[in-house]
Amino acid sequence: MRYGILAHNLGKTDCKELARRVSAYGLEFVQLALAKALTDFDTSLGKLNPGMGHYVADSFAREGVRIGVLGCYINPIDPNPELRRQQIDRFKEHLRYARDFGTTMVATETGSVKAFLDVYPDSTEETRWNLLRSAVQEMVEEAERWGVRAVIEASQNEVVRTPELMQRLLEEVPSEHFGVLMDPVNLLNASNYDRQHEIVQRAFDLWGDKIVLAHIKDFDITPEGRMVYAPMGTGKLDVPFFLNLLKQYKPYTNISFEGGIKPEEVPAALEYVKRFS
Incomplete structure (x- = not known):
């Protein structure tokens, strides 16, 4: 397995300094959210271009670090239609220039249910689902045009939050250019974490063949019953179980540290995760 990190976990700074920081920790790749990580570029909609991509990719390559994936975490069900369109267009722009940044993947989650309900409290789950499916279909079609992958991550409190909902989305938007970012903790919550083996195994059984990248983080449960970040190896995630499944289904997968690390x-x-990989 190869390990990397969400680049902005090491601070927001200029491209060359960020590449040096990643390399100094012995990490091999980054998940790079341009707007969150870099101070020396305007990466707003319409500003990405091949030259920018080449500069960023070369800066990391000189430090022995690859850009494994571009993070473009949007809300594809934003209740404001104009903002929703801007965000989808931003994701599509990342897809168009992904190869210039040295990657073939752009990742996002699936949209805040709470933000939608705050505006449309009487909306149904199917309404939100149809908005998501339409957005993902559009993004995947753009990925197909450019020979790259739109990568979707499940997360609690979002539209896709269970293994079964991810499987439904994969079935309704069938494409080899639609990949899954596997984060086992994002499939868990305070009421089901004690069934993590069952839930994580179910995810691998349903769409293990679609995984193109993984996240890893640890968690604990507060006395009040909230999930919180925990340093790796000190919490409740069964790290060996997860990594063994990943090795079985997708050997040599890129795994990115994230969360509150x-x-x-x-x-x-x-050092901890390498004991099991």
């Missing part, structure tokens, strides 16, 4: 925690986290 702090720079000073990276060396211990890397």
